Amino acid sequence: MPSSKNETPTWDFENRASEMADSDQGRVRKARTPSPAAYHGGETAAEDGGGQRRRLWVKERSKGWWKYHNSDECPDDEFRKAFRMSKATFNMICDELDSVVMKKNTTLRMAIPVRQRVAVCIYRLATGDPLRTVSALFGLGISTCHKLVLEVCAAIRTVLMPKYLQWPDQERLAEIKTAFGSISGIPDINGSIYTTHISIIAPKTNQEAYYNRKHTERNQKPSYSTTVQGLVDPRGVFMDICIGYPGSMSDEQILDKSALSQRSKLGMLEKTWVVGNSGYPLKDWMLVPYTHQNLTWSQHTFNQKVNEVQKIGKDAFMRLKGRWGCLQKRIEVKLQELPMVLGACCVLHNICEMNNEEMDEDLRFDLYDDEMELGLESGRGISVNALQDRDRIAYNLLHCNHGNK
Template identity: 65%
Template structure:
């Protein structure tokens, strides 16, 4: 076997050989870096997975905690509601007990007041009896200085005390020498008319004297009512004029108005009979040319204080807008004859109700439904519908000459009722402003004003020019202006006859 000797490297070869090792080291280093990167990536992925798992776990825990808090809140709210309901029940029970005790106290106080009133009346009767006995006795002795003791030293009963009020104003006007013109300015009627009213109401208004005091005379009772209606002054002023108490004056006004409605209305305010209706038709036809007109109809409003119930029903929107002040009113619908005397009235419906609805609910409409207004026209303004017995003007635009002239004739008839209402409000000033009378008593007062108006008109009582009242009432055209086709044909026929018979037309 042959052995080859190992050659030794020289310096250059050795250095070259050593130069190959760095390349090998670099290869190993890159490999390590890659492995480190892979390890870091794996670690990063593991960290990311663990981070996401931690986030999900925390979210789940937050959801569970939120659900737990929601359950606690709902439980607490239910407990609070139960506590509030319990407190409400206790409060209601306590309030019921309180009201029960309060009602019991009111009952006891009413019983005590009644007992006290009985005692006072008994004491007053004893005082009156004692006074009469003392006046009739011959051995009457002087009263002692002390009013609480009599001559024998024992206690005596209290005297009846009445406030002394001056009656000079009324006594001056009640005197027979008082001027009739001044009396008419105060009471809106002459002495003769006033005397007739007093005589008519005497049997109903008269009261008997008592042992305690004399009754108020009939003339003074009637005068209190009429002056209150004529002047419209408050009750405190009426009290000073007639020397009576305020409550007494208020009571007298209602009593006399009720007597006027009961006694005088059936005599001075009634729907005309056949003979009188025939005269009314002839008078209306004589100045208008329209046949079969039995009355002129109008609806006015009387201001009132805001009622405690159904305020919206009595609210008058149009008067509120016109006066820039909240207004409440009730309606007065009336039918008059050619002289301005009322033949039918309907009083008391709320001010928000239009004229056609008031007409539907009135006794006049019921009379027509029973067939009692055949061959009779009741003329109204555009606020009423055209019916078989209600004649109204044309309301459409672009009127013909015949329709225009017909409206003028209808306006002449309608003016009769409007002027009658204006005279009534001018004569009775209580109708011009809000009154102190309660809403339930107001229809009686307004009915009395209508009856007194008729009496003055029938007796030709002239009204001073200074009492003239400008009447303003809004006319609301109803939704259904035509209620009968036959009435429309009848109206056209009347307008045609007026034109062709020369009752209307151009004047030269």
């Protein structure tokens, strides 16, 4: 993806001086030495240059919220509200990431446990809460929480993505075609595609590429975005994603640069259909609705069936953004780190879908303004075969109750 340095928020670090209450004057003043009430000390095993032992002062933080949610006392419903998944699914993720995420204790401090590391990341992605809030809930420093989010997202990409977000094998592909056929009556559909936009902080360079005109018009202020293209199966599970192209690009432009388009050039999409909305072009391997006026009955029937399949892709992105609240607002991550974070959200989405994780109705998120300019059926690059195949499918849907060519 394009790489550029973008403006990032200034994270608050721990103050070296603590604030103490002055009981005599009734005011708060800065202390040159840490207050025993605010800090606890622990000796290090090392000695300074003078041969004297150093004393390490560590700010004491409340971990009550996390201790409760990490205990058997916390009901599963309450845990799910915070982390968007059941304890069982969370435990499974921790087990699979354990060897990669685990850190060793040092002479200076105890390592943060794996479960807490993973929880910090998932909570931040799920709620989109400010790092200051995450820091207070988990009893960790703000900068530590930011680092943990990136480390766990990287681990998810390395360990979980190859297992939970993958192109289907022939056996699975046959199941997918059968399921989509039952839904639409159109044979050989292997996926529903959709592209969404994620708001970002304006990059310092190449701003025009990330400028999102539609979001700017809606928000009445300059808006910038990056994109996520996803192909899903009948369950709404991602099988292929393309992340990070600038928000000024159309769905068609992103598709042309994606790995999915490369698969088609390698012949991996022969005798299959990808179904998309009118923002995508009609291709030998992609079906899109008719967009001209005065549709025939067969064309109208075709559009209805295609929309049923396309809705599966859009609904998957609605659940993706609904579960992971960080995607609903301007995401405060460096541009070069975005693919890792967004990819982790897609993997976690798949894990939740595969484990039938319930999603509260109040988390429902409506997508808007994600469709870019409508594709032009008469545009260059549309083959005569693609037009004829679509017409045959449309005719058969109306007259033969199936879409066989």
